[in-house]
Amino acid sequence: MTAPAARVLLLEDDPAIAQTVDFALSREGFEVRYCGWVHEARAQLARGDLDLAILDVGLPDGNGLDLCREMRQGPQARLPILVLSARSEEGDKVLGLELGADDYLAKPFSPRELVARVRALLRRSQAPAEPPVRTIGGFVIEAEGSRVRFHGELLPLTRRELGLLLRLLSAPRRIHSREVLLDAVWGMEADSGDRTVDTHIKTLRAKLRQVRPDLDPIRTHRGMGYSLE
Incomplete structure (x- = not known):
């Protein structure tokens, strides 16, 4: 029996970039749910059946980093997040990580690298945690x-x-x-x-x-x- 396709939220307001990402991921067997607005992404997240989220930073009705921070404080706290951004400075990457992103990819990017990063994030999110067996201090x-x-x-x-x-x-x-x-x-x-x-x-x-x-x-x-x- 074939495993179900991983469901990926894509939040991107540039149609050309969105089409490139959608094509690259769909060709590799992922189910891509494309949104061009933050409020659409929130509706997809509310369904609770996503495996990973790819978030652009600047959107017409909000900011992808704000949504990232919002996700980390709610039911989607452990959903893997990859941030896509035209901002490539170290400070921008650090800010994205501080707000809860698992990875940060600057534009322009290679579709093959994007797919590889998505696969790596999914592997790590599905890997079993090593459970400690002790209570330590507090x-x-x-x-x-x-x-x-x-x-x-x-x-x-x-x-x-x-x-x-x-x-x-x-x-x-x-x-x-x-x-x-x-x-x-x-x-x-x-x-x-x-x-x-x-x-x-x-x-x-x-x-x-x-x-x-x-x-x-x-x-x-x-x-x-x-x-x-």
Whole structure:
């Protein structure tokens, strides 16, 4: 029996780019749901049956990064997100990652690279998480590693933040280098660097402080990496 096609939301207001992406993904067996407006994308997301979202940044009725942030705070918190943007500066990419995107591809781009990145995101999203079996300090791991509570509060973590926290929890007080964290959470084929790890650690710390402003359990070891104290 053939596996169902992965359902991809494409939010893009440029018809030529949308047609290129639609053709490249459809040819590889993906089901593409094209939207040119943010409100149309919200309607597709509300159906709850998508496997991945590709978001442009500048749209006629909103901003793709705002929608990305909105998704990370709602039922679609763990849906893989690839941001497409004409903005290629490092600061723009970092902002996209800080708001919850899993990957960022600047325009113009190769359709083959886009397909490869979509496949990589889907593989990583479907890979089983390594479930910690311990409760450590104020952390409680629930549902085989799919949820973490901190001092009784459920943490609203993205998939990357959850992966980083679980990795740190797997060996508390051990220093985990950025390279090890990147390989463990993003995969060996990830087109990312140390800055990506630092950005996600920053957002993870912010969520921990929302629960306990007096605590900072993640320790930075300059030039070495991070540990959980």
